[in-house]
Amino acid sequence: MPPSPLVSTAWLADHLGDPGIVVFDTTKYLPNEPKDGLGEFRAAHIPGARFFDIDDVADPETDLPHMVPTPGRFAAKMAALGVSNASFCVFYDQKGLSSAARGWWMMGLFGHDAAAILDGGLPKWRAEGRPTAEGDPAPATPATFRPDWRPTRVRGVGDILANLATGAELVLDARAAARFRAQAPEPRAGMRAGHIPGSANLPYTELLAPDQTLLPPDQLRARLAAAGVDGSRPVVTSCGTGVTATILTLAMTLAGLPAGAVYDGSWTEWGGRPDTPVET
CATH class of the missing domain: 3.40.250.10 (Rhodanese-like domain)
Known part of the structure; x- marks a missing residue:
């Protein structure tokens, strides 16, 4: 896997669909932005990508937005999204680079360094004429994820x-x-x-x-x-x-x-x- 926390669109295009590669759209729009990340994902996303909702992979017991969850909750959410300790996760967002780094950082926070960010995100992918898909992704195969919390x-x-x-x-x-x-x-x-x-x-x-x-x-x-x-x-x-x-x-x-x-x-x-x- 790449030694850098960044991967290029060309690298991802070459490895899309490889066993163990999990691609996530991690888009989060601000309250003053009239868009919904999941809705935009359904309109166009990188083929095979899943949606990483930072408001869901979060602490549900605080009124602050998308705070870090407990290790147990993070592990359960990753397992449900099909991420195991053997997975290599690539995060991107719809703006280029705005919220994708949060997904990458959270993986490292819980001990999983096999993660990267798609440099340029979906805008660069689309500008290069690469394919996109619509609708909801296929259900993930549940996995087992063991977190190693780094406080x-x-x-x-x-x-x-x-x-x-x-x-x-x-x-x-x-x-x-x-x-x-x-x-x-x-x-x-x-x-x-x-x-x-x-x-x-x-x-x-x-x-x-x-x-x-x-x-x-x-x-x-x-x-x-x-x-x-x-x-x-x-x-x-x-x-x-x-x-x-x-x-x-x-x-x-x-x-x-x-x-x-x-x-x-x-x-x-x-x-x-x-x-x-x-x-x-």
């Missing part, structure tokens, strides 16, 4: 509050600069505007080429360095709900830097609470 890869609000005092970790926010600076409203009603005190901003869109593929590793390193990420200080990535934060995690991995951790609740948790400090 050091995730942070909670208590960790971020403690970090305000120590500054031991750099919090790197993937949201657009206008949201980070409280110059644009949040897409979720009731959220305060601004950012976690002391955090840095690197909008994930600045890591993408015009065709929605990731920039080359040297350019990723340069953009990360400009945001204060050089490997000398641990990094915790954040965003709106812990989804595009994982694109920063992916970029650090591709750049040869320590991947750090993800603040799972991200701004929806921090900005939605009355007791957390905010900078603008």
Whole structure:
């Protein structure tokens, strides 16, 4: 299997249908985007792909969106989707790269490193004239998945509050600069505007080429360095709900830097609470 967490459209076209390859559409649209990921999947998806619903592969007992589930729930969901510990999972999304990295990161969080992201996603696949399918996928053959939980890869609000005092970790926010600076409203009603005190901003869109593929590793390193990420200080990535934060995690991995951790609740948790400090 590829050594990189990215695979090209050409690689996937050559290996589509190979035993052990599981392809997932991981699309999640924001509340202010008038689309439904599953509905769009049914209209057009890579042949043989299944839909990875990050709202379902999540903790059902919190009002925060798509939070990390327990290892037991994750294992059950993966098994039902036909993923075993021998599977190689390829994640893509309908926007190019927006939510696919969340699927890749979750696999690693639960100890499964045989996972990758389709560089450029469905837009690049379609732009190259590659085939798509419609409707629901064939039911998956149930499998057995054993999770190996890696808790050091995730942070909670208590960790971020403690970090305000120590500054031991750099919090790197993937949201657009206008949201980070409280110059644009949040897409979720009731959220305060601004950012976690002391955090840095690197909008994930600045890591993408015009065709929605990731920039080359040297350019990723340069953009990360400009945001204060050089490997000398641990990094915790954040965003709106812990989804595009994982694109920063992916970029650090591709750049040869320590991947750090993800603040799972991200701004929806921090900005939605009355007791957390905010900078603008």
